[in-house]
Amino acid sequence: MQKSFRSIKKIVTLFLILAVICAAIPFSASAASSPSVGMIFNSTYSLTGNKLTMTVSVNNPNFNINSAMFVLKYNSSYFSTGPDSVSFLGTAQKSAVYFKTGYIGADWYYGGNSTGLAKSSTPTQSVKIVFTLNSGKSFSSFSPAACFSICNDTYYLDTLNGYGEDGGILLCQGANWYNINSGTASAGFRFTQVNEAQVVRLAGASRVDTSLEIASRGWGTSGANTVIISNGYNFADALAGGPLAAALDAPIILTANKAALESSVLTKLTALGTRKVIILGGTAAVNQDIENQLRSKGYTVERIYGPSRFDTAVAIANKLYAIKGSYSSNVFIAYSHNYPDALAVSPIAAITGTPILFVNAKGTFDSATANYLRTSGTSSATILGGVMAIAADAETNLKNTIGVRNVNRLYGTSRYDTALKICTTYESVYTSSDIAFATGTSFPDALAGGAFAPKMGIPIILTNPNSASQDAINYITAKNPSTVYVFGGTGAVSDATVDAYLGK
Numbered sequence: 001m002q003k004s005f006r007s008i009k010k011i012v013t014l015f016l017i018l019a020v021i022c023a024a025i026p027f028s029a030s031a032a033s034s035p036s037v038g039m040i041f042n043s044t045y046s047l048t049g050n051k052l053t054m055t056v057s058v059n060n061p062n063f064n065i066n067s068a069m070f071v072l073k074y075n076s077s078y079f080s081t082g083p084d085s086v087s088f089l090g091t092a093q094k095s096a097v098y099f100k101t102g103y104i105g106a107d108w109y110y111g112g113n114s115t116g117l118a119k120s121s122t123p124t125q126s127v128k129i130v131f132t133l134n135s136g137k138s139f140s141s142f143s144p145a146a147c148f149s150i151c152n153d154t155y156y157l158d159t160l161n162g163y164g165e166d167g168g169i170l171l172c173q174g175a176n177w178y179n180i181n182s183g184t185a186s187a188g189f190r191f192t193q194v195n196e197a198q199v200v201r202l203a204g205a206s207r208v209d210t211s212l213e214i215a216s217r218g219w220g221t222s223g224a225n226t227v228i229i230s231n232g233y234n235f236a237d238a239l240a241g242g243p244l245a246a247a248l249d250a251p252i253i254l255t256a257n258k259a260a261l262e263s264s265v266l267t268k269l270t271a272l273g274t275r276k277v278i279i280l281g282g283t284a285a286v287n288q289d290i291e292n293q294l295r296s297k298g299y300t301v302e303r304i305y306g307p308s309r310f311d312t313a314v315a316i317a318n319k320l321y322a323i324k325g326s327y328s329s330n331v332f333i334a335y336s337h338n339y340p341d342a343l344a345v346s347p348i349a350a351i352t353g354t355p356i357l358f359v360n361a362k363g364t365f366d367s368a369t370a371n372y373l374r375t376s377g378t379s380s381a382t383i384l385g386g387v388m389a390i391a392a393d394a395e396t397n398l399k400n401t402i403g404v405r406n407v408n409r410l411y412g413t414s415r416y417d418t419a420l421k422i423c424t425t426y427e428s429v430y431t432s433s434d435i436a437f438a439t440g441t442s443f444p445d446a447l448a449g450g451a452f453a454p455k456m457g458i459p460i461i462l463t464n465p466n467s468a469s470q471d472a473i474n475y476i477t478a479k480n481p482s483t484v485y486v487f488g489g490t491g492a493v494s495d496a497t498v499d500a501y502l503g504k
Helices: 156-160 207-219 242-248 263-272 288-296 309-324 340-352 367-376 393-402 415-425 444-456 470-479 495-501
Strands: 013-017 023-025 028-030 037-048 051-060 067-074 083-088 093-100 103-109 120-132 148-150 169-173 176-179 185-193 198-202 226-231 252-255 276-280 300-304 330-335 356-359 380-384 406-410 435-439 460-463 483-487
Touching: 067 093, 083 093, 083 103, 103 120, 198 207, 207 252, 207 263, 207 444, 207 483, 226 242, 226 263, 242 309, 242 340, 242 444, 252 263, 252 444, 276 288, 288 300, 300 309, 309 356, 309 367, 330 340, 340 356, 340 380, 340 415, 340 444, 340 460, 356 367, 367 393, 380 393, 393 406, 406 415, 415 460, 415 470, 435 444, 435 495, 444 460, 444 483, 460 470, 460 495, 470 495, 483 495
Parallel strands: 037 185, 198 483, 226 252, 226 276, 276 300, 330 356, 330 380, 380 406, 435 460, 435 483
Antiparallel strands: 013 185, 023 028, 037 051, 051 120, 067 103, 067 148, 067 169, 083 120, 093 103, 169 176
C-alpha cells in the first residue's frame, strides 16, 4: 500500500489516569485510602494511508492476571463505521468483543489457568484494532486525546448483555477482581505512536544471488576493496567469518563451489571495485579452480583455512589479530556442528571484534582452539546454547584446563529464544534501532547477512519462516525500527511473519 502519510515524528503520549473511589471485591465494596495495584494499558498506534492500527497491551508490574478488559469511547467523526477488525495476539485468547457506535471494547484471558499473565514490567501485546479514517479527515490533525477516552459508564456493558458494573477497565486473577471504577486498582491508558517501518527485502533467485543483493545494499555505493567468498552450501568454514568481514569492511559473497565462479559473482566484484578476495576454507570448500580463475583475472587471493572447522575458526581469529594488532580478551564459543547460535552472535562479535570459536558437543576443546585461548590470554568466554548443545564440561575445561577465568553461558528454550537472548543481552552494542530478519531453519542468508548487519549496527533476529515469536514482537516494538531488512525470499521469511512482527 502506498503511504499517503508519513507517521508523525514526535512521539505522542497520553495518560488518562482514572479516579480512585474505593476498594472492592466482586459485588461488594469498602473504603480504601489508596489503590493497591497500579496498571497501565499500553496502545501503540501507527498511521498508514487512511488506516489507524492500535495494538493494546497490558503492563502488570504488581501482580498476576488471567483476564483483562477495557472499553474505549472513540470519536465517530473520525471513524463513523467503527473498527474494521479486532484480533487477539500472542498467548491471549478472545473472551468477548464489544461494538457500539462510538464504543469499542475487548475482553481477553490467558488460557484460563491459575498463573495467567505473570507480573512483568514488559507489556504483552494482546489485542490489535484497525480503523479506517472517514473520508475528508486527515491524520495530520490526529491525536489520541481527540479520538479516544476511557469509558467510565459503570452500567454500559449491561446494554450489551455483558458483565454488569465492569466499567472501562477490569483485571482478574482467580477469585480476585481488580475493578478500576471501584478503586481496588489505579490504571491508565497510554498511547504511543510507532513509526511505520520500511521493509527492505534482500533476496535473489538463489542463495548466491541473495548474497549478491546483500552486498549491493551494503557496499553498492562505497565499494569493497576486499570481498570474502565462502561455500554457500556448507556453513562450517564461514560461520566464524563475521568479525573478519567487519574488520576488513568486506561483504561475504557465497558460491556454489562449481568448476568456476558464477558469472554474477564476477560481475559483482567488478562493480564493487574489488582488488582482493579472501577465501574461507580449504579446497574442499572452495575449489582450487576458483582460486586460479580469480588470480587469472588479476585479483589478489588469500585463502584462510585449516585441516578442520576448528582450525579454520582459529586461523580466522589469528587473521583478526594480525589486522587489529591485539587479541580480544573475550571469545564466543559455539557448537561446531550447527549454525543458529553462531549466526545470531555474528553481528555482536563483528561489532566488538570478538572471535567466534568452536567446541564439540561433549565440551572438549581441540588442541588448536585450546592453544589459541592460552596464547591470546583470553580472560572471558561466553558459551552459546544450553547443555543439550554443548555439555557442561565446557565450562570446566575452559576454567580448569585452559585457564579462562570468567566463563558464562547464554541460551534459551529454542534456537529462536537463544538468538533473541543474544540480541537483548548485547543491546547496547547496536548503533541503530533498525533490525534484520533471517530464517533460523537454514544458514546461507544469515551467513551473508552476518557481514551486512554489523556494518549497519543492527541485530539479526532468527525467526521461524511462518510464525512470529511474542517475545520478539515485544523486543521489536520497543526498538521501533524505521527500516527492517529481510534476508531471503518469502520462502525463507514470509510476508505474513514480517507483518506479524511489525503489528500489521
